[in-house]
Every structure is written in structure tokens, then in C-alpha cells.
Amino acid sequence: MSGTDEMVVEGNTRTLHIDGKFDFKLHRRFRELYEKAPPEVNTYVIDLSRTDYMDSSALGMLLLLREHVQDDRDRVQVINCNPEIRKILEIANFDKLFDIS
Amino acid sequence: MTMKNPPGSDLPVADPSADAVLVVDDNLLNRTLLQELLRLEGYRVYVAEDGAEAVDLFSTVHMDLVLMDVMMPMMDGYAATRRIKELCAERDQYCPVLFVTAMTDEQSLVACIECGGDGFLVKPYNRVILRAKMRALERTRDLYALVQRQKQELEAHHERLCHEHEIAERTFSKLMQAADLDAPNLKHLLAPVGLASGDLLLAEYRPDGVQQILLGDFTGHGLAAAMGAIPVADIFQSMTRKGLGIDSIATEINAKLKAKLPVGLFLAACLLAIDASAGRMQLWNGGIPDVLCRRDRKPFARLKSRHLPLGILDHTAFDAQLDELAIQPGDCLYAYSDGLLEAINPQGEMFGEARLETALAADDGRPFAGICTALDAFRSGQSQHDDITLIEIQCPAPVVAWRAPEARKKDGALVSVECGPDRLRQDDTLTLLMRLLETFPELDAHRGRLYTVVAELFNNALDHGVLRLDSVLKRDADSFDAYYLQREQRLQQLSAGSIRIALRLTGDSAAGAVEVTIEDSGQGFDYTAEVSQLNAGALARRGLPLARALCSRLEFQGAGNRVEAVYHWPDAVA
Numbered sequence: 001m002s003g004t005d006e007m008v009v010e011g012n013t014r015t016l017h018i019d020g021k022f023d024f025k026l027h028r029r030f031r032e033l034y035e036k037a038p039p040e041v042n043t044y045v046i047d048l049s050r051t052d053y054m055d056s057s058a059l060g061m062l063l064l065l066r067e068h069v070q071d072d073r074d075r076v077q078v079i080n081c082n083p084e085i086r087k088i089l090e091i092a093n094f095d096k097l098f099d100i101s
Numbered sequence: 102m103t104m105k106n107p108p109g110s111d112l113p114v115a116d117p118s119a120d121a122v123l124v125v126d127d128n129l130l131n132r133t134l135l136q137e138l139l140r141l142e143g144y145r146v147y148v149a150e151d152g153a154e155a156v157d158l159f160s161t162v163h164m165d166l167v168l169m170d171v172m173m174p175m176m177d178g179y180a181a182t183r184r185i186k187e188l189c190a191e192r193d194q195y196c197p198v199l200f201v202t203a204m205t206d207e208q209s210l211v212a213c214i215e216c217g218g219d220g221f222l223v224k225p226y227n228r229v230i231l232r233a234k235m236r237a238l239e240r241t242r243d244l245y246a247l248v249q250r251q252k253q254e255l256e257a258h259h260e261r262l263c264h265e266h267e268i269a270e271r272t273f274s275k276l277m278q279a280a281d282l283d284a285p286n287l288k289h290l291l292a293p294v295g296l297a298s299g300d301l302l303l304a305e306y307r308p309d310g311v312q313q314i315l316l317g318d319f320t321g322h323g324l325a326a327a328m329g330a331i332p333v334a335d336i337f338q339s340m341t342r343k344g345l346g347i348d349s350i351a352t353e354i355n356a357k358l359k360a361k362l363p364v365g366l367f368l369a370a371c372l373l374a375i376d377a378s379a380g381r382m383q384l385w386n387g388g389i390p391d392v393l394c395r396r397d398r399k400p401f402a403r404l405k406s407r408h409l410p411l412g413i414l415d416h417t418a419f420d421a422q423l424d425e426l427a428i429q430p431g432d433c434l435y436a437y438s439d440g441l442l443e444a445i446n447p448q449g450e451m452f453g454e455a456r457l458e459t460a461l462a463a464d465d466g467r468p469f470a471g472i473c474t475a476l477d478a479f480r481s482g483q484s485q486h487d488d489i490t491l492i493e494i495q496c497p498a499p500v501v502a503w504r505a506p507e508a509r510k511k512d513g514a515l516v517s518v519e520c521g522p523d524r525l526r527q528d529d530t531l532t533l534l535m536r537l538l539e540t541f542p543e544l545d546a547h548r549g550r551l552y553t554v555v556a557e558l559f560n561n562a563l564d565h566g567v568l569r570l571d572s573v574l575k576r577d578a579d580s581f582d583a584y585y586l587q588r589e590q591r592l593q594q595l596s597a598g599s600i601r602i603a604l605r606l607t608g609d610s611a612a613g614a615v616e617v618t619i620e621d622s623g624q625g626f627d628y629t630a631e632v633s634q635l636n637a638g639a640l641a642r643r644g645l646p647l648a649r650a651l652c653s654r655l656e657f658q659g660a661g662n663r664v665e666a667v668y669h670w671p672d673a674v675a
Contacts, residue, residue, distance in 0.1 A: 024585055027585055031578065052552075053548075054552075056643045059643055064578045
């Protein structure tokens with residue numbers, strides 16, 4: 001369980017892999033995802049395949065990202081959630097705001 | 102016209118495996134003479150009447166040797182040779198060109214070589230000399246072919262080696278990624294030579310809150326080291342999670358390496374167990390440089406290697422005896438591979454222990470960064486010969502009353518802890534709690550949700566109870582940052598206040614429950630006015646409703662500074 005994470009740009013999409021815990025300790029890094037993205041980037045992918053745990057501050061960060069893309073559902077994807085993480089996103093009704101897979 | 106290529110129909114067909122020779126001459130007599138001569142020698146012979154025709158033919162047929170006249174219409178022998186050598190370079194082929202010429206002046210002969218030719222024979226020539234010259238050129242050609250083949254083999258080997266190094270590197274980084282190296286009390290430096298390291302650094306909490314660390318240095322690098330690193334990381338991680346001590350782990354790793362690895366591949370290693378609650382540190386050091394211990398910016402102990410590296414001794418001869426040292430919160434320990442001491446500067450001097458201690462003595466409150474800076478300045482760009490690994494371990498504030506899983510009581514109580522300011526600043530309480538819960542297989546399917554419940558209630562108690570932060574702050578991106586900045590500041594300045602956490606587990610994997618009780622020293626809040634509905638769009642105040650949705654019961658008590666929650670299964674969530 002490491003807090004290291006990585007960002008990859010491919011075409012107009014920037015992907016953030018979140019390792020271990022998705023919590024407030026990531027908030028600066030998370031903001032860099034979209035605030036320091038190359039100009040061609042307009043779509044963001046949050047890859048949670050290596051995420052074990054999350055809390056409500058993670059939900060807050062996802063909302064800030066949503067605000068950044070002006071609520072455009074097509075520009076944010078939350079992918080590779082494990083069943084536990086998915087459950088939490090569903091309980092928070094985030095499946096209504098984001099494409100979650 | 103004369104016989105054209107390949108040898109005319111009136112001649113016996115030459116052996117297709119014979120070397121092909123191209124004869125270039127505009128004089129029919131010369132051409133035929135050479136052609137006949139070479140055919141009798143067993144060559145396949147092609148002929149061209151001028152340089153242009155020779156180049157055309159050369160670009161379509163593989164030639165082993167060219168016999169070239171100088172003076173020809175259309176394209177002379179020099180130009181044709183230059184072109185032929187260009188074609189050779191494109192094909193990665195070496196085809197010798199021997200000039201056969203009537204010219205004897207120095208300049209013309211030198212030009213034969215300068216245009217790329219490999220030799221010359223002055224007409225009239227002697228058969229024996231021609232044959233000898235051709236043999237010599239064939240030898241050169243064969244040597245070239247051999248070198249070429251070996252070069253390709255070498256490239257293939259190199260490619261495979263790079264690929265294997267990459268695998269080794271990925272193996273190492275995967276192993277270390279799984280380790281808790283980002284625990285708040287650890288700082289580390291990993292500087293491998295090239296791609297693949299032979300150094301291994303692992304850290305993991307035991308369920309009873311003891312932090313265990315392994316710093317290892319394999320003999321060798323690359324795949325061999327990666328092969329050994331896999332069982333070491335597995336053993337270290339699984340045994341630590343089961344709550345076993347470093348003496349058992351060292352014994353097990355030694356036995357495994359001894360049994361499975363070839364002789365000569367072994368692991369110099371240092372294992373540390375930091376038990377903050379007991380104010381005690383244990384160490385097993387086999388072949389790693391002295392671990393330096395500092396208190397109040399002064400050295401107070403150094404722990405030497407007292408054992409042989411792991412993987413050398415038989416199980417029966419292995420000595421798992423540990424060194425022990427009393428430690429206090431704030432003490433710093435430094436463990437490092439010998440690559441640090443043996444790092445060299447451009448003058449060839451080693452970094453050495455004296456420089457390390459000087460860097461530590463210049464402690465400006467950031468000794469770890471100090472060592473890294475001193476090392477960089479010393480090496481000033483000099484490349485490394487060995488992997489460099491360094492870890493700083495700061496002794497954390499004690500945890501009260503962690504209970505190992507085997508101490509699980511009849512009433513199901515798992516843990517009951519009180520976290521004061523130091524422990525809250527330590528910022529690893531949630532990690533420790535999860536590590537404890539991970540040891541119960543009946544919780545396997547619920548860990549993610551349990552984490553969210555415990556984290557929400559704990560953070561609520563910390564943020565609003567102890568630190569008295571106002572969540573109204575979290576309105577937009579900037580205030581979101583400001584909130585966490587203020588949280589960090591208040592946490593650093595915190596001098597009083599505490600959070601009590603108790604976890605109880607009942608039932609089994611089919612049906613059971615975890616009860617979470619969290620009480621903080623704060624003033625509480627009006628929980629009757631709590632937002633009960635989850636509002637997906639709101640930035641703040643989402644935590645409690647989320648926890649509530651995950652639990653079958655969640656109840657604030659007293660002034661609102663105590664909360665009891667029950668997560669149960671099956672159907673914890675409807």
C-alpha cells in the first residue's frame with residue numbers, strides 16, 4: 001500500500017493512477033492532474049485499479065474535477081474500481097455524476 | 102555479342118552454391134579470358150561491359166567478388182566501384198573489388214584504392230598471382246562476414262539482457278510498491294546502478310502496531326537478485342502481517358534462501374522492529390553497515406552487524422539473536438547499504454563513514470535531506486558502482502494498547518486505543534487500524550467499506566471535534582486546499598486533546614458485525630441538525646451521511662463527541 005501515484009498523457013487524455021488510499025493527502029497532486037495538464041488535454045481518467053481504500057475527501061476531489069470540466073460527463077471517467085470502492089461510489093450516488101466502470 | 106549471364110548454355114552449369122564473381126571489362130578479349138579462367142576455377146561468373154551495366158547487375162545479383170577494369174565507356178571503374186561500395190553499405194555486405202588494369206602510374210593505382218577498391222592487379226597478369234590475390238580478398242571477406250555475424254549475435258544478446266534487466270527492475274519496483282515505505286515516519290533514498298537494483302527496502306506494520314523494516318543488499322544485480330527478492334518480500338510481508346517478529350522472519354528468509362538459491366547468491370540484510378509503545382527497538386543485522394542512532398541531534402548508539410548475511414548458514418547454525426535498544430519518540434535511526442559508503446567522487450575517494458557522520462552532525466533539523474545533498478555534492482556527477490539505499494526511521498509516538506489478533510477477547514474486542522496529540526500528528530492510526538483488520542479473514546469482503554466508515558468517523562472526530570475546523574470552508578477548489586492547510590497547521594500546533602477508538606468484532610464470515618466507537622475530547626455538535634440526506638453535488642458534509650449509509654446503525658451520543666456505529670453482514674447495505 002503505497003501512496004505513490006502516476007500520471008500519463010495519451011492524446012487528449014490524462015490518466016491518474018491512485019495507489020493504496022485515495023484520501024485528502026492526494027489533494028494537491030489531484031489538483032495538478034487538471035490544473036497542470038498539457039493544453040491538448042481535455043479528458044481525465046481516474047484509474048482506481050490499485051486503490052484499496054477511499055473516504056469522502058476523495059469524493060470531494062472528484063467533484064472539484066467535475067467542476068473543472070464544467071460538469072461535462074464525457075470528460076471524466078472513473079475506471080477499474082474494485083467492488084468495495086464501487087459500492088462506496090454508488091452509495092454516494094456518484095454513478096449519477098460520473099461514468100464509473 | 103559474347104556469352105551473357107549466367108554462363109552460356111553451351112557451358113556446364115556452375116554449382117549454384119559456388120561464389121559469384123562479376124567481371125567488368127569493355128574489352129571482349131579480356132572479359133572472355135577472365136571469364137573462362139574463373140569458370141575453370143569453379144566460380145559462377147557474371148560479366149558486364151561497362152561500369153553502368155556492372156552497377157545494374159550488382160544491384161540485382163548477390164556477388165562475392167568483383168574484378169574491375171578502370172577505363173570504360175559510360176561509367177568508369179572508379180565511379181562503378183564507389184556505387185558498388187555504397188550498395189554494399191546499404192546491404193551490410195562486404196564485397197571486395199579487385200582492379201585489373203593496364204595502367205601503371207602511381208596516381209591511377211592510388212585512385213583504385215581511394216574510390217573504395219580493395220586491391221589492384223596490373224596487366225598482363227599471371228594466373229597464379231590472380232588466384233592468390235583473390236584468395237586473400239576472400240579471406241578478408243570471410244572475416245568480415247564472421248565479425249558481422251558475431252555483431253548480430255552480440256546485439257541479440259544485448260537486447261535480451263536489457264529486456265531481462267527491465268523485468269528485474271519491474272519486479273523490484275512492484276515488490277517495493279507493495280511495501281509501506283511511505284509511512285509518515287520513514288524517509289528513504291533508492292539509487293540503483295542502471296536499471297536493475299540489487300538492493301531491497303521493505304516496511305510493513307504488524308497488527309499490534311509494531312513497524313518492521315528490512316534493508317537488504319543482494320550479491321549481484323539484475324535478474325539473479327530479483328529472483329531472490331521475490332521470496333524475501335513475500336516472507337517479510339506475510340509474516341509481518343501475521344504479527345511475527347523479525348527473529349522469526351530472519352530465520353525463515355535464511356532457510357528459504359539457503360534452500361532455494363544457488364551458493365554464492367545471498368542477502369546482506371538488516372531487519373528492524375520499532376515498538377513505539379514499549380519504547381524499544383529490535384535489530385538483526387547480518388552484513389549491513391552500522392545502523393546509526395541519534396537522539397536530540399546527537400549520536401547515542403550504533404548497531405553493528407553481528408551476523409552472517411542471510412542464505413549462507415544452515416538452519417541449525419543460524420543465529421536469530423536480536424539486539425535491543427531503548428528508544429524515545431523523535432529518535433532517528435539511519436540504515437544504509439554499503440553502496441552509500443563506497444560512493445566515489447571524481448578523485449576516486451570513497452564517501453565513507455566520516456563524511457556520513459559529518460553530514461549528520463551538520464543536522465539543521467533535516468538530516469535526511471542533508472545526507473542526500475552531501476552525497477550529491479561529493480559525487481558531483483561521478484557514476485555509481487553499487488546501488489545506494491538509505492532509510493531514516495523516526496521513532497513514532499507510542500500507541501496505547503494495541504491488541505494482537507491472538508489476544509482477541511471473548512467479547513470480540515479487537516482494539517481500544519487513545520490517541521493524544523503526538524499520535525494524531527503521526528498520522529498513521531488509520532493505517533494501523535486497517536492493518537489490524539486485515540488479519541481477520543472474515544472481514545475480507547468488507548474491508549473497503551469498513552475503512553470508509555472508520556475513516557469518516559475518525560476524521561470527523563479529528564477535524565471537527567479536536568481541531569475544531571468548520572467544514573463550511575470546503576466550498577470550492579481554493580477553500581478545499583485552504584481547509585487542508587488549516588487542518589495541517591492546527592494539527593502541528595495541537596497541544597491537548599485526544600481521540601479514543603474501540604473496535605469490536607463478532608460473528609464469522611457468513612454473518613457478523615464490527616462495532617466502531619469513537620469518542621473525542623471536543624465539544625461535540627448539534628447532531629439533531631445533522632444533514633441526513635446524501636447530497637451528491639455538495640463538496641462538504643458528505644462524510645457522515647456516507648458512513649451512515651454504510652452502517653446498519655450510527656448514533657451520536659452525549660454532546661455529539663461520541664459516536665457508535667455498527668457495520669454488519671450479510672446485507673450491511675440494503
